[in-house]
Amino acid sequence: MDQKSLPEIPLIELGDGLWDLTDPALRSRAYDLLVEGRRLVGKTRLRMLDRFSRAWAERTDNPHCADIRRMALDLPLGLWFMNFCYEWGCTTRVSTHPETGQPSLMRTLDWPFVGIGRNLVIGHHSDQAGFDFYNLAWPGYTGVITGMAPGRFAIAINQAPMRKPTPVLVLNWLLARPRIWNTKALPPAHLLRQVFDQCPDYNAAVIMLSETPLALPVIFSVAGVRPGETCIIERLENDHQHLAGDNATGNHWQRYDLPAIPRGEDSHERRDQLAREEWQRMAEFHWVRPPVLNPFTRLAVETCPANGHLRVQGYEQDGPATSEFLLSQKM
Template structure:
């Protein structure tokens, strides 16, 4: 897959909505963008089927109540608003692959995170949203979708940026679908938070990189995860490999895709070419430009749905949605970009704030 240049073609693409939720939280987002959520649920129903979504909603709701999940009321409220199957289960769906790297920013002060998120479901790139959310620890920008209560990728100006990658599916049998069911049963028996909910708590509660690093390393989880964390100084960056109860730390410059680095845990691969994607990210994370010219195969592939660059020291976030046939949105830039040759800078140039 080749990268489409940002030019006349990209100018005709839709903008990514930049939505200020204040302190209202994710429950307010479906009310602001109901058409986005409708399209997403249509795509998910085509991909998964209505009956599996309905069963997943029922089982997931029961688990959220049983474990007294802190966001269970939000998720239930979203489901009531939507009035369709899928809104509950998709909040805890783990079927994505990612490529993420963190290193000192080559063009501005601070540390920088490069990030792609891959998911086979169509429509996620075209219906991407960035929200501005207020929390106890401060403001953060969340790259998300209407109806989703967790955090996968976000940037908190002056604090840190962070993202989640998914480890391999644990190997119990030769059949991946059987192992998925076994893995789900193991998750239902654990009291730790889902990784996407832990990362949300980090952005809501942690005021510094060190606080975030400690929380991501130590808090119990109900499922394994890889966290990438990027702070405000050049050396503040790391990848954290997590099992439910243990962690391994890799200081920046560091990269992660979807295979274990330090843990020896047999598993089924998430996505394709995980080793090749990491090798590619290792070669570019410290020097790539912010213009998405670093989006090359195999990091860029037909399942890529999100590309992002984040620098919390500069309060800078650059995001674009992708689908199988290429860019699905115009790039959204939040904060000041590096001065170009003419000496000008862009500030949220592509956004329509709602």
């Protein structure tokens, strides 16, 4: 499809505030996602999952409770679950350009949830301390799954493999809840939000991502701004393993020897293909091809935090759902 005929990805200036779900355009995107969520899990289940998510968030004093509660006044069913659901696949690579020495991050996000690609928005957060970042998300989402802070770092979350897998997405989600019910640790996306809000550089981000207790296992990919500032962090709730330097990851453990089933389709194949890509292909989404590209791909990203470069495209099952968003800053 011609790029010019595809809808653009909105860039929303958020400052240090919230998504404004009273804005008709943002509300329409959020509502479309929640409708698809009801279709995926059913209205009754979604209501139950929403209540469970809210109860857990409030009991653990999650720092985003007040924000979600406020936004849920405008979209009462599904917003809590949308902020705490955690069932997707991803393929991510962090590597250093052979000529410039600048680290970069490339990633796709895969999810059976229809509408993520076409409703993608980019929130630009900034505060009085001068920490700004771009959050690739959807209206109403308070965490960070993929983000880029110009001059600091780019970080993406990959879902860790399943400990007790079933073929049913909702059941997988429910089976994980008893393990975290008694913890007050943050979910990974909310820890990552704190990193973007608080960390001045790559080293501070890696320490915070490695040492902060988590509610659930996760895989973080981190690219800084100087040569050598690339790593993948495999996290359990209270433990971590580093894969230092240029590398790629899917949805399986590379350092941990634990019984688990990879998330998504072809995790090892996706990871290996992206790791093998030549630098000549690592631009303008030439690397977004099967199996990295698959029917569940909803997002593709290329970013270099050293020069503020950010390229994003949304996908749905039938291919690109948005035109390419391109941001380029001279740092």
